[in-house]
Amino acid sequence: MIQEKFVLKKENLHAFLEALSKDMEVFVPCHNENGATTFLPYNGQEIYTAAQTFYSPKQALNKPSEKEFFFGKKSSSVEVERVKQNGGKMIFGIRPCDTHAVKAFDKLYLEYGEVDPFYREKRDSTLLAALVCTEPCSNGFCHSMGTQEPTGHDLLMVEKADSFYIEAASSKGEELIKKHRGLLNITKFQKPELNFECKKKLDTRNLKEILDKGFFSKVWEEEGKRDLNCTSCTQVCPSCYCFLTLDKFILNTENSERFREWDSCHLQRFTKVAGNHIFRKSRESRLRQFVMHKLSYFQKNNDMMLCIGCGRCISVCPVGIDLTEIAAKIRSEFE
């Protein structure tokens, strides 16, 4: 491990990103052309680090629709071809909480049960350059979720007035620093104390047990009534991963492709089987599935909460549904 810490002057930021972009696709936090903050491949645009991005960096790993297989029909066989995933990516400036979302993906796709080669291929070539938060964000509650420190990152960065402090956090990160040392200055640097308090809180003590007990609580019904089921929360959540697979023929040929697409537990089709039977027909049951998956269910197989406390679902909800409030209400009812 290189023990030195480095500093990247802000005037060198673009040169640095440019240099990185030569080897990989670098996703940076920025404004997209629609005016929202999100992560996009670097192409010289202005970097946005003032706060957490509205959209999470998950599109860097899982796009809304991705081709997984090509099936080529031959006279007496079908050629099954796994579509190569673009390798060589970095998520630059990913926030600590979001690195935990990546960790949740890793646990699910790479550790629990069978390894998913589709995700592995994308993840293996992805580096994380975490940017530590120094101020609380509007709806985040990372302190409650224990996600204020980054995890699984390759570089660690802290933003200062005119520079970024950078340190390597993995051997891959180290290589990167070696390679681009020309743009970096060595510095003496103490990692700052993260001594801010999140504005929002979620009491996680025994949360799983309490929520499981509250499965039939009235709270679901009340909240379900005002739920639009617009799926916005599942779309912006950095750790929502539910997907479906979809086969499509290529025009009138016998060849076809299989896509993986984001699904959302807020939709009726999520549990619809042949004969149009829908297991979760009511709004409340679908809202409950979302909240419970985040705060309770995921732990069963993956030993961590799926919610990493970024607060995006709260910021995005048009009708102000807030999972920390739901959890608190159920706690008060069932503790």
Place this chain on the structure above:
Amino acid sequence: MHKNEDFCIKNITKIEGHANLDLKVRGGKVDSCEFRVTESHRFFEDMVKGRHFSQVPLIVSRICGLCSSSHLTTATEAIEDALQIQPTEQAMFLREASLFGEFIKSHALHLYMLVLPDYLGKESVLQFEGNQLELVKDALAIKKAGTDILTALGGRPHHTVNHRPGYVTRAPNREKVENVLNGLRSVRDLAAQTVLIFDKYSKKQTFERKTNFVALKGDDYPLMNGRSIHCSDGTVLGKNELSKHIKEFVVPYSTAKNTEFNGKDYVVGALARIALNSKQLHPKAKEIMDSCETKLPNHCPFSTNLAQAIELVHCVETAIDHLDGYEPHKAEWPDIQGKDGNGIGVTEAPRGLLYHTYDLNADGFVTDSNMVIPTQQNIRSIELDLNDLVPTILSMPKPKAELEMEKLIRSYDPCISCSVHFLKVNWL
């Protein structure tokens, strides 16, 4: 063929909308000629009543799929007139560019898909073969250049979504416009080729009937923002005066209103525009027009197609010049308050002069409206043309004569959906 003959062409094909033609010939002369629009009434004038002004353009754009931008722009202009607001520069720029897109789309489809089969002796483009297939590809390419303008500037090829009275909700970035420009540049030659094709067919047409041309006039070849309305009989009107000169009336056999200008039939559309504004054509269009064997303006209705082809060149060239200077501005979303008043919008749609007027109440909700639409203005002329044309073609076998009549109708590019927008019924 006999001197007495009944023609009844049902569901005339390759025009937009449903119409029949009933024509009786007695003693070698046309005894009665009824262009029957059979599309049901569509009541737009009433449907916009009670609607907030911001929603009106999006509703009336559904009058017609082919010229939705024209309706949208006209309504927007009318509402701005009523509210007495000045649209942002960006909005004006994009509106004008969208109209070029619409003209390109509409003319390309009409000329290649609907008219050309007549001249090539085919029932439809679907039966084109060999070299003719190239023409289909050309048509789709030109049309694409037009729809690309609309898609880039307005969100989609039909029924633009981002234009609002006073502003645009979102302007495209330069890159999108760059793509559009590339598309336009690549069809320059195809547009010019279109003129040659239709010159070839037009010069064979000898039929003429003198009519009155009416079109908008302005500093440029005006599609919108015209300052006045000119008429080939010399009348010059401001847009407020138009309603006094245009008389709408209903005929008992058709769901479309007919119109008269100064008590006479008249013609709007490409031919009228060229007749009145040829000086303002883009130099490239002008040059190609002058090189044609068919000399425009003339009074042959079939020449409309040639005029459209020339406009195609004009629109492609002007759109290139226009969009080349595009700079996206910072988005402005002015807060526009309702206000009572009456507003008039007049533009040139691909098929001719288009006129909308709205009355708003103090909160900006529509209380009354009226629309005069190109096709309804031409219907009278179509019938009168047929009166003159039919006696000259009676020697032909009946199917051939019928085809000639259909050709004449198609040359006007009638758009029936538009013509049946009305509610107010004033019985003759």
Place this chain on the structure above:
Amino acid sequence: MAKKMRAGFYSLSCCEGCELVVFDLEEKLLKALEFVEIVDARLFDGNHPNEKLDIAIVEGGVQSELDKKHLEEIRERSTYLVAFGACATIAGIPGIRNSLPKEMQAKLNSKAIIPVKEKVFPVPAVVKTDFVLQGCPAFTHELLDLLVALYHGKKPVLENIPVCKECKERENPCLLFEGIPCLGPVTYAGCKALCPTERAQCIGCRGFTEDANFEALRKRFRKMDVDERIIHNLFTYFNQNPFKKEGE
């Protein structure tokens, strides 16, 4: 290799924009013609009223007895019938007429040359409809997907997915937070959130989803201080008033 599908295009009362989108397939149109044969379409062809069809694509709503007869006759000779575009699927803009005062309707009918029905009906309200393709105008990519699917014997279904889902996939800022009433949460997705991406509100051209929570959305609009009349206007843009009480 399956046989070419025989298709017909029809328009009832509408602006014919949907028929035009077929041309927007552009180069794909020529590809599609390799497996779809257009045997009856007035706009680009002659009339062939007796052809049997595999698939009839109908745009426009039913406004008159004439429309109704025409539609029934089309249904008769087609295996599948597709309602194409908002007028056909949900009565769309012409459907605004359905909420006009009754007296006006009566007055109209007394003078109409083609007798109009007192209401505009969408295609599924008149004949059995196999598929609906939403949108005003309908979307080419969906038409192509449907044709490809049917060619291979697949039958797609319309799922209750709101526009917001796609809006979020395209990473737009939500208009509801800018005080603009947007119908995205209650409207069928499939347009890739076209309007919100242009920063214009969704006006519901793809129809309301079956499980839409209108009441919650109306409350949200009221919270934004949107004029009641505008809210009413919005909910009745393309769709029949979801707040209508029995018997109204």
Place this chain on the structure above:
Amino acid sequence: MSEKMLTEPCQAKIVKIKDEAPETKTFTIKYVDEALQKALHFTPGKFFMLSIFGYGEIPISISSSPLKTDSVELTIVDVGNATHALHPMKEGDIVGLRGPFGNGFPIQKFRNKDIVFVSGGCGMAPLRPAVKAIVGKRSEYKKLTLFYGCKRSDQMLFKEDLKEWSGVENFNTLFTVDEGTPDWKGEVGVVTKLFGKADLKPENSIAMIVGPPVMIHFAIIELKKIGFKEGQIYASLERLMHCGMGKCAHCNVAGTYVCTDGPVFSGAELAKLPLEEK
């Protein structure tokens, strides 16, 4: 099982097709790659993700005996897009197999017990491997009872097997239909009505239930009435699935994954699952 078998559709050839009932066929399928076929082993109750290329990937239970793995049988009802595309397929056609997935019935644990099989409709398909495995090792188990209910008699699956099983020593097979037809001489009514006709001794018994949700629901209630404990009941569930390996989360029922934790659940587990969520 290799990663490949579980994570990508492997080509398999249809070698035999048998009409089982209206809209139901049994397909005998073999991996194209023999090595994969050799590597295949499964317990009864497991399922495959079956790819009908271009039409989709659907979960389908194995319906053949686990004792015979040189090919597998899948019994499939024509209900939707994928199944509809599969039905007209012919011998020699290629489909894709991914799996097998799921926990399966722990029949090893059931040795030396009385076994009760309860099945409804096409639920017989996932149950058949269990019956076959148990009948194949008849001496290891005690008394066997099969209750099988169908809508109509012509919809009964595996008629030859049923006949064969009724001849197996100490195997009581009882059938019922919802709608009687003139040629049907047996019982009419729901499957739980049959329970009283067999001499069930709950003490040393295990019940395995596969069928539609309602049937499972009532079968459990009735069995409990007779004296079955939750731990003696096993049922197989059905949910929408897109991956089969606990990743896509579609089959998640209150935190339990039907694909990895199930599809077979004990009565005790089922009692904790809100099967029909409000």
